[in-house]
Amino acid sequence: MKKITRETEIVHGVHEDHVTSLDLVPPIHMTSTFRFRDAEHGADLFSGRESGYIYTRIGNPTVDLFEKKIALLEGGEAAAAAASGMAAVAAAAMTPAVPGDNFIACSTVYGGTFALFNTDLARFEIEVRFIPSRISGERAEIESRIDGRTRFLYIETPANPTLDIIDIALWADLARRRGIPLIVDNTFASPYLQRPFSLGGDLVIHSATKYLGGHGDLIGGVVVGSAEMIERIQSSYMKHFGPAMSPFNAWLILRGVKTLALRMTRHSDSALQIAEGLLHHPRVTAVHYPGLPSHPGHSLARKQMKKFGGMIAFEVHGGVAAGKAVMNAVKLCTLAVSLGDCETLIQHPASMTHAVYTPEERKRAGIPDGLIRISVGLEHPDDIMGDLRQALDRIPGV
Numbered sequence: 001m002k003k004i005t006r007e008t009e010i011v012h013g014v015h016e017d018h019v020t021s022l023d024l025v026p027p028i029h030m031t032s033t034f035r036f037r038d039a040e041h042g043a044d045l046f047s048g049r050e051s052g053y054i055y056t057r058i059g060n061p062t063v064d065l066f067e068k069k070i071a072l073l074e075g076g077e078a079a080a081a082a083a084s085g086m087a088a089v090a091a092a093a094m095t096p097a098v099p100g101d102n103f104i105a106c107s108t109v110y111g112g113t114f115a116l117f118n119t120d121l122a123r124f125e126i127e128v129r130f131i132p133s134r135i136s137g138e139r140a141e142i143e144s145r146i147d148g149r150t151r152f153l154y155i156e157t158p159a160n161p162t163l164d165i166i167d168i169a170l171w172a173d174l175a176r177r178r179g180i181p182l183i184v185d186n187t188f189a190s191p192y193l194q195r196p197f198s199l200g201g202d203l204v205i206h207s208a209t210k211y212l213g214g215h216g217d218l219i220g221g222v223v224v225g226s227a228e229m230i231e232r233i234q235s236s237y238m239k240h241f242g243p244a245m246s247p248f249n250a251w252l253i254l255r256g257v258k259t260l261a262l263r264m265t266r267h268s269d270s271a272l273q274i275a276e277g278l279l280h281h282p283r284v285t286a287v288h289y290p291g292l293p294s295h296p297g298h299s300l301a302r303k304q305m306k307k308f309g310g311m312i313a314f315e316v317h318g319g320v321a322a323g324k325a326v327m328n329a330v331k332l333c334t335l336a337v338s339l340g341d342c343e344t345l346i347q348h349p350a351s352m353t354h355a356v357y358t359p360e361e362r363k364r365a366g367i368p369d370g371l372i373r374i375s376v377g378l379e380h381p382d383d384i385m386g387d388l389r390q391a392l393d394r395i396p397g398v
């Protein structure tokens with residue numbers, strides 16, 4: 001048979017080969033532990049002389065299937081499932097580093113990631129050196145912060161919440177020259193729209209809570225990379241810190257991910273239409289959407305993404321107060337954090353997802369206090385735009 005398309009791969013992907021019942025949909029292996037045939041079998045599994053399942057924190061058939069599927073979709077050799085996106089970020093960041101080491105990260109990242117890097121890793125004496133995304137394309141700026149104790153580079157693109165586009169190939173080249181890995185959080189794009197490995201990335205992270213799951217009904221995360229890097233993460237961080245993914249969540253994501261191509265196409269097409277609609281609204285002062293030719297990262301996004309995704313950020317006349325008024329006036333859009341769901345979600349990063357940044361840190365990271373972020377859902381785009389328009393129309397004129 002000729003090579004299948006990405007769209008078909010997303011639906012079919014990896015087949016369950018643990019069972020002989022021939023289910024179309026794999027069963028959920030909802031068990032904490034696994035029986036040993038006899039004492040020797042148990043000892044052989046523990047010593048690694050034989051492979052098999054021991055205990056769900058260490059491995060589970062449903063979770064394995066999820067890992068294989070996401071590795072396939074990203075084009076990586078292996079994957080490690082985690083209980084949340086944050087567990088995946090922590091596993092990827094903490095595995096290669098020891099006290100005294102440092103790493104370079106773009107400063108526009110999810111607020112939880114920023115707090116982990118800025119506060120928690122500092123307690124382990126692992127230092128983050130932030131690069132503001134406005135200079136993230138300047139090779140010399142990044143290079144000047146790298147030294148002999150730099151263990152990895154870290155980016156998120158499109159970046160949360162500003163939708164800045166970071167040059168994966170440029171950061172990958174810098175990492176390769178120094179012999180260190182580049183970690184890319186691919187949550188906003190999903191593997192359907194962007195494949196960081198094809199641009200030189202070494203580890204890819206997802207909050208599977210978002211587009212992979214796609215239905216807002218679970219929390220999950222995953223790290224994808226070479227078999228060797230994933231084995232290091234599995235055998236140390238995942239096993240000993242213990243943020244294992246529930247088999248039920250793995251099953252839900254396997255179900256949700258089958259429609260990834262359809263959903264990402266719809267999210268992206270609707271977001272482009274809504275971004276254009278916002279651009280023409282008299283109360284809107286700025287629209288940040290990589291699909292707009294006016295976006296500074298538009299041509300880069302064209303190169304590294306298939307479409308531009310479902311996330312939009314925008315600013316309105318009247319700053320924070322007017323932005324809050326818009327969020328209180330929407331009727332169809334839901335005022336909530338998170339993203340990638342069927343429902344359109346709207347939120348205010350400075351007081352919500354990115355409240356952990358100080359005002360000064362937000363300024364340095366280029367996150368305006370008046371910014372509003374929308375995760376465009378799967379409703380009809382005319383209805384979403386209609387709701388935003390009626391909310392924006394209530395802002396007093398200037």
Ligand SMILES: Cc1ncc(COP(=O)(O)O)c(C=O)c1O
Binds near residue numbers: 110112113207209
């Ligand atoms: C880009 C990005 N990475 C990681 C995370 C953390 O994921 P989780 O909430 O599943 O822990 C988020 C959450 O919003 C995110 O937006």
